[in-house]
Amino acid sequence: xxxxxxxVEYNPxxxxxxxxxxxxxxxxxxDYVIAVMSGNFVQRGEPAFINKWARTKMAxxxxxxxxxxxxxxxxxxxxxxxxxxxxxxxxxxxIVDSICFGSELGSIYELxxxxxxxxxxxxxxxxxxxxxxxxGLSYPAARLxxxxxxxxxxxxxxxxxxxxxxxxxxxxxxxxxxxxxxLHKLSSTIKxxxxxxxxxxxxxxxxxGYISSATAIRKNFHxxxxxxxxxxxxxxxxxQNEISCGRGPVCLNDFSQMILYKLRESSRDFIKSxxxxxxxxxxxxxxxAEEASNIEELISMLKNKRYTTTRLQRILIYALLNMxxxxxxxxxxxxxxxxxxxxxxxxxxxxxxxxxxCKMPLIINPSxxxxxxxxxxxxxxxxxxxxxxxxxxxxxxxxxxxxxVIKPASI
Amino acid sequence: xxxxxxxVEYNPxxxxxxxxxxxxxxxxxxDYVIAVMSGNFVQRGEPAFINKWARTKMAxxxxxxxxxxxxxxxxxxxxxxxxxxxxxxxxxxxIVDSICFGSELGSIYELxxxxxxxxxxxxxxxxxxxxxxxxGLSYPAARLxxxxxxxxxxxxxxxxxxxxxxxxxxxxxxxxxxxxxxLHKLSSTIKxxxxxxxxxxxxxxxxxGYISSATAIRKNFHxxxxxxxxxxxxxxxxxQNEISCGRGPVCLNDFSQMILYKLRESSRDFIKSxxxxxxxxxxxxxxxAEEASNIEELISMLKNKRYTTTRLQRILIYALLNMxxxxxxxxxxxxxxxxxxxxxxxxxxxxxxxxxxCKMPLIINPSxxxxxxxxxxxxxxxxxxxxxxxxxxxxxxxxxxxxxVIKPASI
Numbered sequence: 001x002x003x004x005x006x007x008v009e010y011n012p013x014x015x016x017x018x019x020x021x022x023x024x025x026x027x028x029x030x031d032y033v034i035a036v037m038s039g040n041f042v043q044r045g046e047p048a049f050i051n052k053w054a055r056t057k058m059a060x061x062x063x064x065x066x067x068x069x070x071x072x073x074x075x076x077x078x079x080x081x082x083x084x085x086x087x088x089x090x091x092x093x094x095i096v097d098s099i100c101f102g103s104e105l106g107s108i109y110e111l112x113x114x115x116x117x118x119x120x121x122x123x124x125x126x127x128x129x130x131x132x133x134x135x136g137l138s139y140p141a142a143r144l145x146x147x148x149x150x151x152x153x154x155x156x157x158x159x160x161x162x163x164x165x166x167x168x169x170x171x172x173x174x175x176x177x178x179x180x181x182x183l184h185k186l187s188s189t190i191k192x193x194x195x196x197x198x199x200x201x202x203x204x205x206x207x208x209g210y211i212s213s214a215t216a217i218r219k220n221f222h223x224x225x226x227x228x229x230x231x232x233x234x235x236x237x238x239x240q241n242e243i244s245c246g247r248g249p250v251c252l253n254d255f256s257q258m259i260l261y262k263l264r265e266s267s268r269d270f271i272k273s274x275x276x277x278x279x280x281x282x283x284x285x286x287x288x289a290e291e292a293s294n295i296e297e298l299i300s301m302l303k304n305k306r307y308t309t310t311r312l313q314r315i316l317i318y319a320l321l322n323m324x325x326x327x328x329x330x331x332x333x334x335x336x337x338x339x340x341x342x343x344x345x346x347x348x349x350x351x352x353x354x355x356x357x358c359k360m361p362l363i364i365n366p367s368x369x370x371x372x373x374x375x376x377x378x379x380x381x382x383x384x385x386x387x388x389x390x391x392x393x394x395x396x397x398x399x400x401x402x403x404x405v406i407k408p409a410s411i
Numbered sequence: 412x413x414x415x416x417x418x419v420e421y422n423p424x425x426x427x428x429x430x431x432x433x434x435x436x437x438x439x440x441x442d443y444v445i446a447v448m449s450g451n452f453v454q455r456g457e458p459a460f461i462n463k464w465a466r467t468k469m470a471x472x473x474x475x476x477x478x479x480x481x482x483x484x485x486x487x488x489x490x491x492x493x494x495x496x497x498x499x500x501x502x503x504x505x506i507v508d509s510i511c512f513g514s515e516l517g518s519i520y521e522l523x524x525x526x527x528x529x530x531x532x533x534x535x536x537x538x539x540x541x542x543x544x545x546x547g548l549s550y551p552a553a554r555l556x557x558x559x560x561x562x563x564x565x566x567x568x569x570x571x572x573x574x575x576x577x578x579x580x581x582x583x584x585x586x587x588x589x590x591x592x593x594l595h596k597l598s599s600t601i602k603x604x605x606x607x608x609x610x611x612x613x614x615x616x617x618x619x620g621y622i623s624s625a626t627a628i629r630k631n632f633h634x635x636x637x638x639x640x641x642x643x644x645x646x647x648x649x650x651q652n653e654i655s656c657g658r659g660p661v662c663l664n665d666f667s668q669m670i671l672y673k674l675r676e677s678s679r680d681f682i683k684s685x686x687x688x689x690x691x692x693x694x695x696x697x698x699x700a701e702e703a704s705n706i707e708e709l710i711s712m713l714k715n716k717r718y719t720t721t722r723l724q725r726i727l728i729y730a731l732l733n734m735x736x737x738x739x740x741x742x743x744x745x746x747x748x749x750x751x752x753x754x755x756x757x758x759x760x761x762x763x764x765x766x767x768x769c770k771m772p773l774i775i776n777p778s779x780x781x782x783x784x785x786x787x788x789x790x791x792x793x794x795x796x797x798x799x800x801x802x803x804x805x806x807x808x809x810x811x812x813x814x815x816v817i818k819p820a821s822i
Contacts, residue, residue: 261794
């Protein structure tokens with residue numbers, strides 16, 4: 001049994017994802033695919049467009065055999081935390097042979113070397129990093145310079161400095177490097193593959209036909225015909241069903257009142273205690289929360305070179321979910337449970353195998369006893385559902401009520 | 412200069428209030444009227460239908476000379492705290508000669524004797540109270556029995572037990588007794604008057620023509636012509652203006668998402684620490700907040716003989732405004748500031764006189780230095796405005812921006 005793991009958000013699942021999935025199966029020559037998927041809040045610091053159960057349905061329809069939830073504390077984390085959480089889960093299953101992810105570079109060799117350096121942090125690299133930090137560069141900039149110098153000093157890669165810079169500045173490469181770094185840190189035997197990401201020709205927010213970005217699809221969902229060609233029929237139908245039930249689409253703006261409320265009633269000390277809030281940002285957030293009338297205004301008042309929209313959005317989600325700095329150590333450690341969101345017939349075999357090999361608790365139908373372990377995932381759903389238009393679905397504790405999505409064998 | 416004080420909510424101001432005001436002026440033969448008015452959250456445990464500045468305009472149009480805000484910690488308190496806060500303010504101004512309030516009884520003598528007993532708590536009354544509490548009666552029931560027994564034992568009032576019972580069970584009498592109790596507690600020299608309250612013939616929620624209850628008016632505001640005859644023209648116009656600006660009407664349901672969010676993300680310990688939450692109610696609230704999809708459902712799940720709708724609504728506002736038990740002692744003490752919301756030409760003279768006599772800080776245009784003292788009033792407004800339909804008015808710190816309402820001398 002050969003198993004490949006992938007890390008997804010499917011927010012929502014579109015033709016680009018199908019392309020990635022087919023290519024993954026081809027490259028790895030594997031029969032089984034497991035996806036680790038973000039739950040109800042995603043890495044951009046936003047609520048998922050459609051809830052995790054509907055997105056699990058999409059994944060199963062696309063041909064994924066088993067969908068595992070990436071715990072919320074990782075799913076709304078920076079690239080490093082996000083990647084570490086996802087890779088840790090795949091590694092801990094003890095049945096995954098290969099991992100495949102997208103990257104702008106499309107070649108694993110260079111990315112892997114960079115990932116290894118970042119995982120091992122050899123002394124001369126550390127020296128360079130310290131040097132650049134001392135000279136006033138921000139951490140990401142210092143890391144970029146240190147890496148470039150280290151690689152050219154050691155002559156490890158035959159890449160020009162400019163090319164290396166380009167690699168290190170593309171979002172999918174960054175995530176790919178984090179995946180590889182996590183594999184090294186975990187001394188994993190899983191074999192990594194990468195697929196060249198087909199970039200949309202135009203800006204991310206515009207639909208570009210058969211292959212469009214998830215951002216463009218979310219932004220244009222009011223124009224049903226326009227988005228239809230960018231996604232498989234089943235995605236379209238699942239989303240349509242969610243909309244007609246009054247369960248979506250959910251967007252950050254639906255949390256405007258709650259987030260402004262939370263920031264206005266919270267003390268500066270609480271805001272200061274949130275992950276990623278430092279250097280007086282709590283004062284700026286408090287001031288902006290008083291002046292702003294919605295999330296868009298709030299973000300635009302706080303945005304600068306250092307605090308990007310995504311980073312700020314993540315901080316707002318940390319506030320909403322009470323994610324304070326005391327869980328930062330938890331994020332640095334591997335997840336301690338496996339929560340299954342859905343599976344097909346082949347997924348059943350995978351679950352059996354995982355049960356026999358994996359040392360962590362496997363949660364399929366969460367019960368009362370799991371509420372302590374799933375605390376942030378449960379809270380995330382409890383708050384996510386408050387954005388639904390239909391009152392009937394706003395009840396909390398849905399993680400204890402909604403069964404896993406099961407795709408029966410096709411006849 | 413003879414000055415009368417009244418305690419109002421004007422939520423909204425209607426013909427019944429005008430009747431009360433005219434009668435007050437007639438009975439007290441006074442030229443000046445000062446109103447202490449609830450701010451943006453009122454005693455029923457609800458947001459005010461229309462904000463405090465618009466309601467101040469109504470009061471000034473009706474002929475009130477000076478409007479003072481009842482601090483939020485009192486305005487959302489039980490009858491005892493509400494009355495004590497309001498009477499304390501009027502007493503501390505050192506310029507008020509008389510107070511006039513409504514009651515079902517319409518006679519001050521009996522109400523005053525009851526108020527005095529409750530303020531002084533003579534030993535034999537205390538003994539009776541303990542006796543009934545020991546026998547399992549709730550505090551309000553035990554108080555009712557102890558009072559009835561005490562009054563008939565001492566033969567203070569020539570009222571039958573049944574009549575006394577009726578008096579003690581009518582909401583306006585209860586409030587009147589609390590006003591009188593506060594006057595006794597404060598050893599105030601202010602002379603109390605009462606006006607018989609004209610009860611609507613039908614249920615409170617139905618409009619009954621020229622005189623209708625504020626509840627009925629709020630419930631029927633969608634039918635503009637129906638409510639129009641129950642209120643003066645200026646009230647109608649002020650409300651219309653607020654609605655067209657997108658600043659109202661505001662109702663408890665507008666806080667559904669925020670309150671459910673707050674209760675879902677808060678710990679049981681936090682809910683337990685709220686004013687008036689005891690005996691395991693925190694567990695019931697936590698459970699209901701998980702099951703309910705809006706405030707109405709939440710209340711109906713929690714309502715019983717002991718926890719009435721009003722009491723529960725107040726608890727929800729305590730949760731929304733972080734009003735925990737540690738401010739209960741503060742509520743038992745007199746307010747320590749006078750916040751003026753509006754005045755007319757005659758009100759200017761009153762302000763001058765208050766400045767020369769009153770020992771407390773008089774706040775007319777709140778500044779940064781007042782944010783500590785006004786903390787709950789400011790927070791109440793910061794959160795209240797999040798219910799506005801119009802984004803432009805959702806900015807916080809409006810207590811520092813909106814000037815007092817000034818009614819110029821008529822030409």
